[in-house]
């Protein structure tokens with residue numbers, strides 16, 4: 176039956192009330208028209224292109240952002256990252272990370288977003304020259320164990336902030352940042 180084939184062949188967001196399982200990779204909670212309208216009402220479509228990596232303008236999230244600069248949207252009792260919401264609304268549930276082609280973390284233009292793994296995210300940052308070089312005493316490698324680094328990645332992929340992760344693991348936020356941007360421990364992934 177055609178209807179069944181349609182369902183099998185498309186990766187459309189699932190029509191459920193809330194995302195059924197936890198974790199950032201499981202899809203987001205924006206499911207009904209009212210929530211979608213509320214989401215898009217907080218987006219400002221820029222008039223000009225500001226990134227050399229894309230040829231269309233960014234769509235800026237105008238409401239709250241987290242400490243890392245990503246937009247946040249509260250929906251269905253959860254706080255979700257807005258670029259992940261935008262990605263899912265257009266393309267379906269994303270993978271572990273959603274990457275910005277435009278390098279603008281507040282951007283929710285789905286054409287600037289692609290889904291990837293955490294490893295992709297680090298490669299992407301390196302290729303753009305955003306990864307910092309270790310700076311002697313600031314190199315946090317000595318303070319973390321392999322196990323702690325794995326835990327760090329797990330927490331990051333669940334959406335925890337750098338500050339919260341640093342507090343939990345008992346290291347500086349800089350040390351957390353150095354792991355995330357590949358300066359230290361780039362051989363260890365979760």
Ligand SMILES: [Zn+2]
Pocket residue numbers: 229232233234277278279282283284287
């Ligand atoms: Zn953009």
